[in-house]
Amino acid sequence: METLHLFLLILAYSIGLVTIFVQFICYSRKIEFKETIFLSFSFLALITAITTTYFFSDPYQNSVRGIFLIGAILLVALATPLNVFKERKITISTAKKMALILFSIGLFILTIFSYFFNFMEVLEYVVGGYLIVSIIYSMALIRRTKPSLRIKHREKNERLIALLCICILPITLIFDYFPEHFNFLEFNQGNPLKFTVPLLFIIIATGKLVDDIKRLSLFKPEVEKKEQNMKNYNFTNREKEIVDLIISGATYNQISEQLFISLPTVKTHVSNIYRKAEVNNKIGLLNLVTK
Numbered sequence: 001m002e003t004l005h006l007f008l009l010i011l012a013y014s015i016g017l018v019t020i021f022v023q024f025i026c027y028s029r030k031i032e033f034k035e036t037i038f039l040s041f042s043f044l045a046l047i048t049a050i051t052t053t054y055f056f057s058d059p060y061q062n063s064v065r066g067i068f069l070i071g072a073i074l075l076v077a078l079a080t081p082l083n084v085f086k087e088r089k090i091t092i093s094t095a096k097k098m099a100l101i102l103f104s105i106g107l108f109i110l111t112i113f114s115y116f117f118n119f120m121e122v123l124e125y126v127v128g129g130y131l132i133v134s135i136i137y138s139m140a141l142i143r144r145t146k147p148s149l150r151i152k153h154r155e156k157n158e159r160l161i162a163l164l165c166i167c168i169l170p171i172t173l174i175f176d177y178f179p180e181h182f183n184f185l186e187f188n189q190g191n192p193l194k195f196t197v198p199l200l201f202i203i204i205a206t207g208k209l210v211d212d213i214k215r216l217s218l219f220k221p222e223v224e225k226k227e228q229n230m231k232n233y234n235f236t237n238r239e240k241e242i243v244d245l246i247i248s249g250a251t252y253n254q255i256s257e258q259l260f261i262s263l264p265t266v267k268t269h270v271s272n273i274y275r276k277a278e279v280n281n282k283i284g285l286l287n288l289v290t291k
Helices: 002-028 033-052 061-085 094-119 118-145 149-177 183-188 196-218 227-231 237-247 253-259 262-275 282-289
Strands: none
Touching: 002 033, 002 196, 033 061, 033 196, 061 094, 061 118, 094 118, 118 149, 149 196, 237 253, 237 262, 237 282, 253 262, 262 282
16 A cells, blocks of 8 residues: 555646646646645645655654645645635635735744744644644535536535535545554554545546646637727727737637626627628638738
8 A cells, every 4th residue: 555655646746747747838828826836836835745755754854844744734735725716706805815814924934933842743733623623624625515607617616525525524534544444554653644645636627627728728828919900999998908918819708807897898898809800700800910
């Protein structure tokens, strides 16, 4: 089973690095959130902390590893709900977000003190519980709330992944926290969440990676337009903004979200643009304003 754990870590690393790379590309094209990148980075940091178990053996190194491990757990516990708040239609006040951030910082400060007062082992379980509550709460929010327009197309997959995580989590936690009852899981002794974290990350990251790759395949690079051509058709400022987004390859839903206007309003503007330009579709519009 040691081999299985190493395989999960290597797989999680590989998927994580590729996912972050693709997410940066998507973020540069305004089709991904920075909170999503933060979540992926946090999971990767946690997997790195877990992996250091194999390399650090003396007490001092283990204490430093413990601080790194708890800090990474806190990052994931913080990043998970922040990402869900961003991707879902949830109204969360700035004060509540700050309270969550300050709570995580407070626990990390306690972690540093635990290095000097020898209660780090207890704190690992407290922070592990915080992570579990954070993930379950976030997955429940995904199941109960509606997505923002930017991720509406992947709603079915998001709910499926959330349900899968909720179902798998209790099983993996039993393996991680009570390895003495499972001879084949002895490698988990003293290392809570070593099995849970890589598996959850593989499931979550794979779902986001597949979706980002699909969206990139549909994303068309920005086509340079001539300003004079825009003036020829007497477009309003709002219509010019929409033409810019159409040229960039944005969908109606993405235009609606980026300009903070309803989908019917977007369609009305597009109809007016086509009427002024005397075209019937997007291809006709591109041919007019980009030549």
